[in-house]
Amino acid sequence: MALLDASIPDLLRLLVVPVFGWAALRDVKTRRVPNRTWYPLAALAVVLLAVEGWQAWTGTAYETRAFALRTAISLGFVAPLVIAFWWFRAFGGADAKAFLVVAALFPTFPTYEAFGWVLPHQQTAVGVFSLTILTNTVLLGALYPLGVFARNAVSGRFSPVMVVGKPVSWSAVPEEHGRLLETPEGVTRNGVDLDAVRMYLRWRGLTLTELREEADRFRDPATLPAEPNPPGDGSVGVEELRADGGELEAPPGETVAEADAPDDDPWGAAAFLDDIDHGAYGTTPAGLRDGLDVLVTAEEVWVSPGIPFVVPLFVGTAAALTYGDFLFGALAFFGLA
Known part of the structure; x- marks a missing residue:
């Protein structure tokens, strides 16, 4: 047989x-x-x-x-x-x-x-x-x-989102998959996708460390690069691209505000989403701003790794x-x- x-x-x-x-x-x-x-x-x-x-x-x-x-x-x-x-x-x-x-x-x-x-x-x-x-x-x-909940409970990590998430250091976020489970107002099940955050950082030519070090400066949309990088798809392990890192260069005779740097767009979130030629996993300007506000201040954040x-x-x-x-x-x- x-x-x-x-x-x-x-x-x-x-x-x-x-x-x-x-x-x-x-x-x-x-x-x-x-x-x-x-x-x-x-x-x-x-x-x-x-x-x-x-x-x-x-x-x-x-x-x-x-x-x-x-x-x-x-x-x-x-x-x-x-x-x-x-x-x-x-x-x-x-x-x-x-x-x-x-x-x-x-x-x-x-x-x-x-x-x-x-x-x-x-x-x-x-x-x-x-x-x-x-x-x-x-x-x-x-x-x-169920496994995520049990692991968090055994480790003494309690949160309303402990069934779907885990706490990670902010420094680990660039290598994490999933979705942020926090906003400045508190926990959420529908925070910004971490792939979208990576896309934004690559588009600007910045690292999360640099963003945290000068958060007040980079929150100003006037600091958007004159020639952004391709954002990619937000996957982990891609070599980081660098932009000019400087102030947005307005053409002669124009002010920075006239060069598409509206002061009502913190972090340039709307400018980023308008510029890319595809979506960012359902990310909205408000959602991206909330996520960045959390990531530049918190030492530890709750992240849903997804299944x-x-x-x-x-x-x-x-x-x-x-x-x-x-x-x-x-x-x-x-x-x-």
């Missing part, structure tokens, strides 16, 4: 495991997964849908109906649900693309025989495997805030391919399924 026995399409589906594993590692380190990661899997999904669709069409009437129904649920329910999660910012862009690949690649349960076991072990009544992967991932992702959701997706997929469906297994354990 072969160590692993399965159909060729189901064997090809196992390629998602190393790809998702690599994407999870990238997500943890950089919160960035290249779009090209998903193209080969998407192409594979299209081919397998065509092959198995033809097999179902030429099979029995039951096989045809079962495949059509499960594919319709996967592509017509799971995929739109994932897009809705992304729209409401429950998922990041990479997470949504990965789940769309899952919806197309796993409309039905694969079947593997390994060491005398038939996997996945825990099947479901619906039989839509992409739905199993989605529920596994959401359940695993729900453990993350690198490709990580629970990787674990949830691996678990789905072996154990099966966590939710259905729990329901069956309590006699509810």
Whole structure:
């Protein structure tokens, strides 16, 4: 007996495991997964849908109906649900693309025989495997805030946002992922994105240390550089770019105020967002100003690191391919399924 026995399409589906594993590692380190990661899997999904669709069409009437129904649920329910999660910012862009690949690649349960076991072990009544992967991932992702809360509680770090955040030194902020959970008025769940802060600093050619050392000076929009740097996408580990670092140079015959340096734009936040050719993760001028006001004064700030959701997706997929469906297994354990 072969160590692993399965159909060729189901064997090809196992390629998602190393790809998702690599994407999870990238997500943890950089919160960035290249779009090209998903193209080969998407192409594979299209081919397998065509092959198995033809097999179902030429099979029995039951096989045809079962495949059509499960594919319709996967592509017509799971995929739109994932897009809705992304729209409401429950998922990041990479997470949504990965789940769309899952919806197309796993409309039905694969079947593997390994060491005398038939996997996945825990099947479901619906039989839509992409739905199993989605529920596994959401359940695993729900453990993350519980872990954050427990870690903060054990360390004696108490705050209204201790379920979703952690305190970090201001000096660590340039290397942190996530969102600031503070404003000058107090804690918030919707502070400025730290990627947007990095974009702003690179645009100005400043470091956070320099901004703190001369906060009063750099709060004045007249100190915006004459030729700002490209802001990039705010990712960590990018070499810092330097601008002229001097006062905004007004053309001969004009005052600084006439050279697009309005005095009602502290930090030049509005000028920054108007100048860049793409958004800054939903950041508004007011939100950016509040975040900068906190970062130039506080020694320690609360930051939400966010959930690198490709990580629970990787674990949830691996678990789905072996154990099966966590939710259905729990329901069956309590006699509810």
